[in-house]
Amino acid sequence: MQVKILAEGGEMKPSPALSQKIGPLGINVNQVIQRVNDATKNFKGMKVPVELEINPSTKDFEVKIFSPPVSGLIKKELGIDKGSGEQKRFKQANASMGQVISVARTKFPNMLCKDLKSAVKTVVGTCVSLGVLIENKPAKEIENEIDEGRYNKEIEGEMTETSDEKKKELEEYFSKVKLEQDRVKKQEQALKEAKEEKDAKKAVVGK
Secondary structure, three states: EEEEEEEEEOOOOOOOHHHHHHHHHOOHHHHHHHHHHHHHHHHOOOEEEEEEEEEEEOOOEEEOOOOOHHHHHHHHOOOOOOOOOOOOOOOOOOOOHHHHHHEEEEHHHOOOOOOOHHHHHHHHHHHHHEEEEEEOHHHHHHHHHHHHOOHHHHHOOOOOOOOOHHHHHHHHHHHHHHHHHHHHHHHHHHHHHHHHHHHHHHHHHOO
């Protein structure tokens, strides 16, 4: 029989819910936790779908892990907590194509994609939703370049490494983008506060 759970990568702990699911089957809960944590240790800080294949007769079980959602993998790869709330206006990070390919390769076994190129396009699509730049460009633009075959060599060669020099270049570009975004946000906040103050004064006068 199968038991599906959502585990905290590498840090699963005993819980009433887990005990209710596998306790009646006579399976050692601590043993399950240990094996799940070993299997998900590379996904620390992320929710990982796990499937337990249990033989009720022998009490043996097999742990199958499925990679976290694409959005979670991207955030982990780029070290961000969340995506942009206004992805069309404000960007949250700047990824290299190597990082995108790395996420796609990790997720590919659990995706309904015919090949790695399709998986890469799916990851790029998620970058659009999260407000993540790729190679200093809007992710939507990268989607078009992939269709044109611009990154065939990198994808086919599964080039996932990003040099320190490249990372520095991406960080420097994004720091300029962020500086401008922060300026715009402060300006908008100041205008909003000024309007609220004006409206408040009108309300007082109206009374």
